[in-house]
Structures are given as structure tokens and as C-alpha cells.
Amino acid sequence: MTPQTFTARATAETETRVNVQLRDFTLTIDEPVALGGSDQGPNPVEFVLAAVMGCMNVVVHLVAKERGVRIRSLEATARGSLDPARFMGRPTQERTGFTEIEVGLDIDSDASSEELEEIIRVAEERCPVSDNLSHPTPVRIRLTSGR
């Protein structure tokens, strides 16, 4: 199918805070005070957790609808842990990002647990965000200014 392209733009307000422009929406990302920020918004890794849950909501509903399963309500929790050593520049063998991301889905539906689990399995394979996290995605970062 025709590829869909998404773009975003960010302006640093401080060393930890950016305002991000996404189409007509503006979001603020910051760090908590304990991590050196001014706590004006969620931090970058919290945005990752939000993205996974937002994506799974869409795709679970999509797959359920395809199968004639009605979902009355869906609530999600997400959790990730990371070792801040590499982020802080300390010598370590640990990765800097989440070691894993756990998502729990609380779904109210007449479908059986087995059917819901199958819907979740298929949805995870079709969710762009879980794909980008669970499989390598090249991130190409370059300087677009300078002297």
C-alpha cells in the first residue's frame, strides 16, 4: 500500500523540556525534578509507554471488530524499567533503554479469555508501535545545522 508519512517538530525550551508540534497538537515533554527537569510534562520514556497503549487500543478494537467481538471497555497499564547508568555516562554493560515493556489489558467483553488472548496476539503483530520496539528500527539522527 502507499506508505504513510508522519512528521513532528520540537523546540527545546530548556535542557530537558521540548514543545513538540504534531499536526495541530502541541505537547510538552520534560523530566521530573529528580531527573534534572522542571516537571512540565511526562518524560520521553513515559511517552513510549503511552504510545504502546494507544496503539494496542486501536488494533485490539480493530481485530475484535473483524471477529465480531464487542468490547465494552478496555483499560491498560504499562510498565518499564531501565538502568540509568549509560544515560548518565557511567561505565556499564547494561542497555540504556527499557529492558522490557510489560502491558496489561483489562478488557470487558462477552468473549472468552482464549478468544481475547488470540485477539491480543494478532493485534500485537499488527500494532506499529510494538513492532518498532520489539524489532530493530533504524534511527538516523543527523545535524542539520552547524558551522
Place this chain on the structure above:
Amino acid sequence: MTPQTFTARATAETETRVNVQLRDFTLTIDEPVALGGSDQGPNPVEFVLAAVMGCMNVVVHLVAKERGVRIRSLEATARGSLDPARFMGRPTQERTGFTEIEVGLDIDSDASSEELEEIIRVAEERCPVSDNLSHPTPVRIRLTSGR
């Protein structure tokens, strides 16, 4: 170092929209009307772009400070393309997420381009979000309810 754990909670408002609770912050994720949503917020993959830029802002400033480089301003752009076929359940060999993510950083500083490029290279290695995207991160999604 002691692992840091981040958590989030989401409640589906519609088939495409969630309200996400991150500490004291509430964000809305939705899909554009063209993708079946009600366009009340950025969509999940846009959140991924925001997360990368927010993370790079923090780590670029951190690495620059370690090196005595002052950054006067930083602006970022991010772009990703994806093939919606798998997401929509069509037969395809393409992955469902972004094939790659491109980030451009416009940095105003007295440092040379070479020095800024080295700062970006080190920052990318220390940025949790780019790590979670560029290297496999297990995403474990399970049903926490059901009958």
C-alpha cells in the same frame, strides 16, 4: 545502578482514543479522522516521534555540558513512514511499524560541526528511546481480565 521504573495507565474512550495517565499528567491519544478516529490528539506513532526528539534533547544537552559545549538553541524534526497494510490486516511482507525514523537536529552553538556530530553520536548511544527503537525490546502484552 538501581533500576528506575516508569508506569502508565490508559482508559479507552473510543475505539481509537485513550486517555493516558502518567504521574500527574493526562494525555489524549487518538487517530485522525482519515484513519477512523476523532482527532482529539496525536496518534500513537506520532507519540514515538515525539519521544525520540524529547530524549535526544535531554541527552544532547547532557553530553554537551560534559564537554563544556554551550548550546544556545536546539530544534528537531522527526519523520517516519510506514506501510499500513499489515495494520489493516492485508496480506503483506512489509513490517507494520516505521521502516526507519529520521531525526534532524538544528543546533545553535559555537562548537564545530564535527564536535556537534560527535556529541550527537554519543547522545544517541545514551538515549533510552533510540535504544528501545534501534535494538529489540521485548514487549509483553497480556490479558489481565476475562472470564
